[in-house]
Amino acid sequence: MSDFTEAIREARRERRAPKRPASPMQRREARWGYAFISPWLIGFVLFSMLPILASLVFSTLDFQLTAPEEAAFVGASNWERALSDPDTWTSLLVTLRFSILFLPLSLIFALGLALLLNSAHLKATNLFRVLFYAPSMVPLVAGIIIWQQVLNPQTGWVNRLIELTGVQATGTGGLRWFDNPVLVLFAFSFIGLWGVGGTMLVNLAGLQSIPTELYEAASLDGAGWWRRLRSVTLPLLSPVMFFNLVIGSVGILQYFVVPWVLFGDSGHPDGASRFLLIHFYQQAFAFGNMGYGAALAWFIFIVVAALTAVLFGTARYWVHYGSERP
Structure with missing residues (x-):
């Protein structure tokens, strides 16, 4: 000291x-x-x-x-119009609702894949790394078209797998992923989880940077897998998790390509896909109101900056760096 x-x-x-x-x-x-x-x-x-x-x-x-x-x-x-426009706050609510659903799923899923690939008991780890990362290399529009067929209410294999559990998923009473305002957010989540390969690699790099001596010392003290994960892995991986959280939060607030390819600038019939950037694109480019669109763009920037500031403000309570001293 x-x-x-x-x-x-x-x-x-x-x-x-x-x-x-x-x-x-x-x-x-x-x-x-x-x-x-x-x-x-x-x-x-x-x-x-x-x-x-x-x-x-x-x-x-x-x-x-x-x-x-x-x-x-x-x-x-x-600016006054942007703040008083009900569509602005509706699109922000849709974006926040999707972030609450998708962001934890994507972070946990990517971390689980990284833990699996970092396991010494898994064979052919290099092959699995390539397979898990490969979907993120597919052009996004092509991936969306693929998922349109995968989630097709009549012929999609997701609905057919669900029917194996006894739930009617095809036909007129089946699950229509892109028509139902609730299921469409889950459809967006499926498409997003398909491309978590980049986040997985970041987590994997962080896991491989943790000294093995800490795991050996914890094992000698009688710590099991769950105890090592909670007391060694997660604290030392918290800077990487914080990075993924910030990047993921900013990315969701800029979510645009998937709903735009599926529904265009008009959005889902029930407004379930009217994200912030869809609202901005419609006002600025579809309607040609560039002045109002610029105000919306700055509104999105302020929301992103505020959320990032909140995340950095809370980081002191749960992000731990190995170089820190008491």
Whole structure:
């Protein structure tokens, strides 16, 4: 503990010490560094920063794609409309409902696959890694078309497997996954679980970075598989789980391709697939109201930023890093 305190004090003294002027070699290295990253900086300014600033300007205009010359300044009217529009809050509710269903399923499923592939008792682990990751390499639109057939109420094999349990799943009274406003969220979840290969690999990399000595010490103390998982694996894997949680949460708030391919910008007949980005796309591009669409885009950004801030705020209570000191 004293060595750690002394190291902190030494670091503070170095920060307070006056900085020495850079040597000619350091200045030359800095110039070369800026030269090498300049293509990325130019691309970021042209294709990211300027469009972001332009969208902020558009959010204050009555800007129609069909008549850009008639754009007029309206101030905060688009923001007020976005906050008072019932469709905005309905789409946010649909997005949150889907996130509550799918996000825990995807994280647990990916972690379970990683634990299985990290097991020393499993044979041909490399083959299974490829098989589990392969679906995430399939183009998303092609995968959606495949799942349309898999979940077909008449010929899909999911309904036929369900019928083996004695539940009528085909025919007029069968399970219509894409027509029922409740089942459609489960259909989206099936499609999402099919592509958790990337999350699985991240978990697998985290599992393989845990020192085996900790498992050996826990085994010598009489800890079983569940105790080792709860006391060793999950605490040391918590930074990886936190990363997957943040990425998954942001991804769900930007959920767009699957419902758009299945139902288009009009969405599910009962509004069950009207996610936030579907609402934004319909207003900005289908209706051509780019000013209101820009305000919706900033609304989505604020929601994503707020959720990310909440996740980072709670991370101190359950995320543990191996390099932490008491």
